[in-house]
Amino acid sequence: MSELKTKKNKASVREFIDSIEDSEKKKDCKQLATMMRKLSGKRAAMWGDSIVGFGEYHYKYKSGREGDWPVTGFSPRKQNISIYIMPGFSKYKKQLAKLGKHKHSVSCLYIKRLSDIDVEALKEIVADSIERMTRMYECK
DSSP, X not given: OOOOSOOEEOXXXXXXXXXXXXXXXXXXXXXXXXXXXXXXXXXXXXXXXXXXEESOEEEEOTTSXXXXXXXXXXXXXXXXXXXXXXXXXXXXXXHHHHHBSOEEOSSEEEESOGGGBOHHXXXXXXXXXXXXXXXXXXXX
16 A cells, blocks of 8 residues: 655745745735634644645544544645645535635635635634544544
8 A cells, every 4th residue: 555645744834835936825825824723723834845734633544544634724736725624515515605716625625815715714614624623533
C-alpha cells in the first residue's frame, strides 16, 4: 500500500502565505488563517507544499489504508482557494444556500475570493465541521 505523500512538516506558514503572488488571494488566505486559528484553537501548520492545516486526526479505512490529516485547512490553488471540510457537506445545505459563489466536492469547498461569499456562513460551516470531527476522532 502506498504511503500518503502529503504530511505535516515544519515549513513556515507565514512564508508560504507571503509567497502568494496574487495580493487579494494572499489577503484572503491571511483572513482564512486567522479565522481557522480562532475557530479551531490550533496553530497553523504546513501539510505538504501547499496546504495550511489546523488540528490533526488519524483515520483508518476498512481497506486498511490509514494516515494523518488536518481537521480543517485551506490551500490557495491557481483557480480557487480550496477549503477542507472533512466531514463533507451533507449537513450544510442551509449554509451552502446562503454562502454565495462556490463549488464543492466530497470534502473540498472551492471559492475564488472571500468577497464572493458570505463569510459568516463559511464560519458556521468550518466551526461545525471542527466540532463534528472532534466528536468522531481523537483530534490533536
